[in-house]
Amino acid sequence: MCVDPQGPVLVEGPVEIVLDDGTVARSDRFMAAVCTCRRSRTYPWCDTSHRRRGRTAPAPPDRSP
Structure with a gap:
């Protein structure tokens, strides 16, 4: 098992988890x-929602006159 403090717990499968x-x-x-x-x-199951969302595309150039 591998624990990432900023993310999910990785567990070797197959896995069964009993929910609340x-x-x-x-x-x-x-x-x-x-x-x-x-x-x-x-x-x-983790869908990477723990990751910070950031802009992936560069900002368009400034077209000020």
Whole structure:
């Protein structure tokens, strides 16, 4: 198991996680990223929502006269 303080917990799969309401989430992947920040839309699996969002494209040039 690998723990990233700014991200998910990586667990060798397959994985079963029992959620608070008693439902079981399963992953058959060889490595599963389990969300620790609870921002994921696919909780309990990480969707990288913990990453800071930044501008990926360069700003357009200034066209002031």
